[in-house]
Amino acid sequence: MATMARQCKARTKNGRRCEGFAVTGSLYCLTHDPNRAEARAARNRKGGRKHAVPKLLDEWTRKIESIGDLLDLLNLIIADTVAQENTAARSRALLAAVETGLRCITQNELENRVAAIEAVLKNREVKR
Numbered sequence: 001m002a003t004m005a006r007q008c009k010a011r012t013k014n015g016r017r018c019e020g021f022a023v024t025g026s027l028y029c030l031t032h033d034p035n036r037a038e039a040r041a042a043r044n045r046k047g048g049r050k051h052a053v054p055k056l057l058d059e060w061t062r063k064i065e066s067i068g069d070l071l072d073l074l075n076l077i078i079a080d081t082v083a084q085e086n087t088a089a090r091s092r093a094l095l096a097a098v099e100t101g102l103r104c105i106t107q108n109e110l111e112n113r114v115a116a117i118e119a120v121l122k123n124r125e126v127k128r
């Protein structure tokens with residue numbers, strides 16, 4: 001069964017729980033993972049944050065093995081796309097990303113529900 005995507009443990013500036021998905025092997029999303037702080041700092045130093053177009057995808061090295069991995073990749077694509085010039089092509093790309101994200105999240109939720117149902121059924125079989 002695929003690894004289920006978990007919510008990032010970090011709190012945002014307004015005190016709410018981060019809605020990002022935890023990176024595989026971490027409790028935090030790409031933005032909040034303390035193991036990635038050095039890479040983030042290095043990226044921010046290059047050319048100043050305001051004018052630098054982030055190329056987060058350059059950091060992607062993982063294989064896609066779960067919905068969590070897909071969502072991580074999608075979040076990088078969205079972050080890189082948002083940083084581009086505002087064009088019709090960018091808008092189309094972001095809409096496609098939203099659609100893809102919706103499918104990933106729906107699929108993840110369905111997998112979680114099936115797993116919960118399977119757990120209940122397995123428990124019943126043991127009791128018989």
Ligand SMILES: [Zn+2]
Pocket residue numbers: 008009010018019020028029030031032
């Ligand atoms: Zn986060």
